[in-house]
Amino acid sequence: MEEKMDEKLHIMFLPFLAFGHMIPMGDMARVFSARGVRASIVTTPVNAPTFSWTESESESEIEILTVKFPCAEVGLPEGCENTESVPSPDMLHPFFKATTMLQAPLEELLLKHRPHCLIAASFFPWATQSAAKFKIPRLVFHGTGAFALCASECVRLYKPYKNVSSDSEPFPIPHLPGEIKITRMVLPEYIKSDAETDFTRAMEAIRDSEVASLGVVVNSFYELEEVYADYYKEVLGRNTWHIGPVSVCMRKQEKGRRGKAGWMDEGEVLKWLNSKEPNTVVYVCFGSVANFNETQLQEIAKGLEASGQHFIWVVRRSDRGWLPEGFETRMKGKGLIMWGWAPQLLILQHQAVGGFVTHCGWNSTLEAISAGVPMVTWPVSAEQFYNEKFVTDLLQIGVPVGAKQWVRVFGDSVTGHAIEKALNRIMTGEEAEAMRNRAHKLAQMATAAVQQPKGSSYCQFAALIQHIRSYRMP
């Protein structure tokens, strides 16, 4: 590209069409915009409202560019434009196919707007090549932290699961600093199988495009995972910039507007929390993908009731028939069920919240770390079992509930008693106190990381901008 030192830098964002990507990339675009960069986000019409944090469009500093999502072309119902609205697991394949068809419309936008850099989600492996056609560098956004990126790459490279005799035999992840032990049960099937499938080919394309890209932006901060940030960069050879936690930079009025509209007005939720003492409420939420069957939901209800703790529990369905008899009446004032979606960031940051039962999606994990809240870890799928190890073994700010099996969407079964026990461990007693102290220190570090002029993420952001400005595509 031509000399660009004087013109306003323009970064185009292409988030994957899932809340776990759209939310942090939206936050990230806000961070870039707040630091004087022109930011635009490419998405589809149904997902566009996810990126409107302000009352009116004219107030927004971020340009939203929409492209049509080819639902009909792949046999998806009209309006099915993000992973949450995919009606059944067998429709995920057409959904992914439709995402590959966004390549041509993206290229039209790249040609028209000529950004200085494209930050695209890892699930768009073709984005590196598309951007290169216009001599635009591409950065990759994975959505997860350096620890999980390193752990999964070491498992892929060294295949340690081949040398154990049973699914439950623990083995260390070779070459990964820290003697981290896992079992074959926490690995997805596609990793363990030698068969070549569409999925394994897609994963390979993702890796190749990452290597060919300008580098990786990580929503995390260097001090949190120093050893792994260095390992990812120096041993695995990826150019990386840790510029998070991006959610910490969101303005107060934007925090309740992430994702989609909640089941309850945020003012009402805060009022309810204000009526509780500090560190007495448990927040229970499993992100935007994981799900549980009715038996498991009943066990969660039993565990919450038996623990005696106050709680806010987000349940991603609207029918109530499965609730234990009289549960809502008994829990009146004590517990709040939010049917659908909650303003998670505001809840985690409230002083009444003292514990978080989480599936260990990276955004939830990092949001809890940044808010100084200890966790009960209940991983389900994706890279969540690695994040659990990070929280429990390395950071020591959480206790595992005991989920042992990687499952695509529906979580492994856990008894109410196990939930009650884990809740008591993070909420009361000496162990809880020690975890809370460690969590508070990490939260202070997270805030310091994004602060000017010396915060590590603040500085890495400046270095990234400098790198983009001076970079010349070969």
Ligand SMILES: O=c1ccn([C@@H]2O[C@H](COP(=O)(O)OP(=O)(O)O[C@H]3O[C@H](CO)[C@@H](O)[C@H](O)[C@H]3O)[C@@H](O)[C@H]2O)c(=O)[nH]1
């Ligand atoms: O009621 C809710 C539920 C979720 N959230 C927000 O939604 C995001 C959820 O993200 P995450 O915790 O990462 O969970 P998933 O939605 O499951 O995210 C997917 O994407 C992540 C990033 O790649 C991965 O780490 C996960 O494993 C993967 O399942 C977070 O910002 C939450 O604050 C809300 O605001 N309200």
